[in-house]
Amino acid sequence: MTQQEALFNYSLRLGDNALVLAQRLCEWCGHGPVLEEDIAMSNMGLDLIGQSRGFYSYAALVEGKDRTEDDLAFLRNEREFFNRCMVEQPNYDFAATMMRSFLYGCLSYLQFRALTKSTDNTIAGLAEKSLKEVTYHVRHSSDWVIRLGDGTDESHQKAQTALDELWHFTNELFEMDESDEVLIKAGIACDLAALRNEWNAMIDEVLLKATLIKPSESGYQSKGGMKGMHTEHLGHLLSEMQFLPRAYPDAKW
Amino acid sequence: MNSPLTVEVKEIWSALNSIPDPEVPAINIVELGVVRDVAVDGKRVKVTMTPTYSGCPAMKTMEMAVQELMVEMGYEVEIVIVYKPAWTTEWMSEETKEKLKVYGIAPPPKLTFEHLHPFSSPKNVEIKCPFCESNNTKLTSQFGSTACKSLYFCEGCHQPFELFKCH
Numbered sequence: 001m002t003q004q005e006a007l008f009n010y011s012l013r014l015g016d017n018a019l020v021l022a023q024r025l026c027e028w029c030g031h032g033p034v035l036e037e038d039i040a041m042s043n044m045g046l047d048l049i050g051q052s053r054g055f056y057s058y059a060a061l062v063e064g065k066d067r068t069e070d071d072l073a074f075l076r077n078e079r080e081f082f083n084r085c086m087v088e089q090p091n092y093d094f095a096a097t098m099m100r101s102f103l104y105g106c107l108s109y110l111q112f113r114a115l116t117k118s119t120d121n122t123i124a125g126l127a128e129k130s131l132k133e134v135t136y137h138v139r140h141s142s143d144w145v146i147r148l149g150d151g152t153d154e155s156h157q158k159a160q161t162a163l164d165e166l167w168h169f170t171n172e173l174f175e176m177d178e179s180d181e182v183l184i185k186a187g188i189a190c191d192l193a194a195l196r197n198e199w200n201a202m203i204d205e206v207l208l209k210a211t212l213i214k215p216s217e218s219g220y221q222s223k224g225g226m227k228g229m230h231t232e233h234l235g236h237l238l239s240e241m242q243f244l245p246r247a248y249p250d251a252k253w
Numbered sequence: 254m255n256s257p258l259t260v261e262v263k264e265i266w267s268a269l270n271s272i273p274d275p276e277v278p279a280i281n282i283v284e285l286g287v288v289r290d291v292a293v294d295g296k297r298v299k300v301t302m303t304p305t306y307s308g309c310p311a312m313k314t315m316e317m318a319v320q321e322l323m324v325e326m327g328y329e330v331e332i333v334i335v336y337k338p339a340w341t342t343e344w345m346s347e348e349t350k351e352k353l354k355v356y357g358i359a360p361p362p363k364l365t366f367e368h369l370h371p372f373s374s375p376k377n378v379e380i381k382c383p384f385c386e387s388n389n390t391k392l393t394s395q396f397g398s399t400a401c402k403s404l405y406f407c408e409g410c411h412q413p414f415e416l417f418k419c420h
Contacts, residue, residue, distance in 0.1 A: 109371060132420055135369060
């Protein structure tokens, strides 16, 4: 694999994670439990859409085949998306949404922090930008994990259920492949395995305050997102997200 | 802001000062800090800009306004978007912050170490109500009507207000 191919895959993947999570968060628009949270989730979704645009534009540039950020977002099928399966999991309830944002956000925070030192200037720049935004997102989701976990019996139960369900997708957050290897050697990508201890420490710190119990490491773990093997939820998400540009190609505002 | 300050470049900078931030029209796009560099080569101008937040929907409006103004001034314009160094409210002058306050938005406090870590909320930073100057204010939500603002409530004058987030 050439460095160019690896860089395309890597940027595309970062874009996919951001876009799919953004789509999920924006599904709350008009349905939030309170107005402030409705606005907050759309705000975070917007940040993530912005991040995905940056990574998609760069992927398209690296690829050099005249594809645009929109082509990458709207004209690829399920098997051509390489996001982590965690971000495509449905919103279920507010607790599940906050838990997903928290578990994924902590990784995202650590990854972007590491990528600010990337030898690739564009990746480093996008990471620096994204890091500031993700810091706000994690502050928000971790606050809620604590409030819900250490809240009423019902909110505690919902937060624990969300944690148990989403835990099946945590191993996959740290999966890497040949693209990562090629880019780690070049100092462009970061080694996710090296972030795992710190990620665990962040999770433990918040779960302790939230009085939630971390699921055992030996349970079932999903995998495959980065190979394009997804849970049944991604196809539905894409069909909604991609409907308009596919039904009306080249539609403009 | 590395390009030489020729007469033409100075003229363009001052013209750019006339473009208001579409979301917060009390300040202009230069004061906001999104214009990073202006370089002139004959009748061609290159304007370097950086987004405030990755997904800020006002960015496109600002780019179009710059584009239009440069064409009006007789230039062929190229707009380059850069991400590094990442935009920060630290670039705002005291004068700009005062304008925000007069407009009714609490200006961003100084960036501290706590702002950069998700688990340490900057608690010792006092946010003053832009209307009554009371320090007795509380955060309602970290996310407000635009990406760059948080929602606050003043216990002094019982008014909600917005804070331009420290970033």
